[in-house]
Structure formats: structure tokens, C-alpha cells
């Protein structure tokens with residue numbers, strides 16, 4: 001699935017105050033591309049992703065997917081939120097199978113489907129566990145499996161690994177790249193972490209502080225699986241960090 005953002009701006013109005021959070025975004029995301037949106041906290045990243053998901057709308061400009069307007073949420077676009085967002089009263093299997101249940105898929109078929117994705121994220125032994133019995137990294141893996149189970153053409157991910165320790169984050173990044181290589185969805189991944197963006201993305205789009213506008217884009221041509229210790233990795237990280245002004 002491809003996306004196009006044309007002159008997209010967003011202003012929030014609260015009581016008598018107006019806050020411009022996104023400014024003149026022009027961006028094309030190609031079908032099958034792994035794109036990272038990188039920017040400091042409060043730079044409008046979540047706002048942009050929500051608009052691409054059809055959960056909110058631009059004040060100005062236009063967002064299209066495969067050439068047609070994004071007019072609301074669609075099962076073709078999977079969303080993984082910044083906070084863990086599992087149903088606490090459902091076990092892992094029923095969390096992952098949720099979207100398929102909503103679609104009306106019969107029990108055996110949806111469990112079979114869900115189990116595939118649970119296996120893909122390495123949680124087969126935990127399919128009967130409830131969210132409170134899982135670690136943060138495991139919960140995020142369930143959220144990813146749940147998004148994938150709906151067979152979306154695009155995955156929109158909002159800092160899904162931000163709350164995790166470095167080791168767990170690195171493991172999940174590696175898994176996500178593998179899944180993407182197998183499934184070939186378009187992925188739009190929001191992060192404020194330069195290392196994460198360089199590890200994951202085909203292209204990194206850097207946003208400014210408020211109001212968020214694109215200040216630079218970097219194509220990452222480093223071969224996967226990427227070696228964080230390689231000169232090219234370290235050099236690109238430094239170049240992007242300088243642009244971010246950290």
C-alpha cells in the first residue's frame with residue numbers, strides 16, 4: 001500500500017487557543033517501504049500517524065492511500081499504539097484473534113490464523129496467558145501479532161518499543177525486520193530514537209520541533225541484518241543526530 005501526504009497541516013483548537021502541530025508535510029511512502037518518522041517528543045509524530053490511519057484528519061492538505069482519500073479507519077491499515085493496548089480480560093490467543101472475530105471468521109479458522117502470528121512473534125507457549133502475566137516486551141509482541149493477524153497492507157507503528165530495555169528492544173527490532181521481509185507490508189514506524197530508525201528503515205524522515213515539518217530525509221542503504229558497530233551505521237547515526245540537533 002502506498003501513501004501520499006500533500007501539504008498536510010494540522011492545527012488543534014482548544015478553548016481560545018490554537019496550536020499548529022504539523023506543518024506542510026509532503027511525503028510519498030512507497031508500497032512495501034519501511035519508513036521511519038523520527039522527531040523529538042511533541043513534534044507531531046503521533047498526530048501524523050493518526051491521520052494516516054484515518055483516526056484524525058488534516059486541517060489543510062490531503063492524505064491518500066493507493067491514490068484514494070483516507071476517509072476513516074480501515075482493516076487494511078494495522079495500528080500498533082505507543083502504549084500497550086491489549087484487552088486485559090482476553091488471553092493472548094483471543095487478543096490476537098480479536099480482529100478476525102470482529103470480521104466474523106469462525107472459531108477454528110481464526111485460532112489457526114492467530115496461532116501462526118503468535119508463533120511468528122515467539123509466544124506459542126503463552127497463548128493462554130493474560131496480559132498481566134506478560135512482560136512489556138511480550139505485550140508489544142502480542143500487539144504486533146494482533147495487528148498482523150488482520151492481514152493489513154500497511155502497518156502503522158507508534159513508538160512500540162520505547163518503553164523496553166535495550167536488549168528486548170533490539171530483539172524485537174530484529175524480529176520486526178524479519179516479519180517485514182516475509183510479509184512485505186508497508187511499514188510506517190514512528191520513533192524518537194536515531195539508532196532504532198537507522199536499524200529499521202529504508203528511509204528516515206526527520207521532523208523538526210513543533211510545529212513538525214520535514215527537515216531532512218535519509219535513505220538507509222546499509223545491508224540487512226544491520227551491524228550497529230559498522231562504520232556506515234555509526235556515521236549515518238551521527239549525521240542524523242546532528243540534523244536532529246540532539
Ligand SMILES: Nc1ncnc2c1ncn2[C@@H]1O[C@H](COP(=O)(O)OP(=O)(O)OP(=O)(O)O)[C@@H](O)[C@H]1O
Nearest residue numbers: 012014021039040041042043044045046047048192
Ligand atoms: N487532541 C489534541 N488536542 C490538542 N492538542 C493535541 C492533541 N493531540 C496532540 N496535541 C498536541 O500536539 C502536539 C504534538 O503531539 P503528538 O502526540 O503528535 O507528538 P509526538 O511527536 O507523538 O510526541 P511524543 O514523542 O512525545 O509521543 C503536542 O503539543 C500535543 O500537546
Ligand SMILES: [Mg+2]
Nearest residue numbers: 045046082158
Ligand atoms: Mg507520540
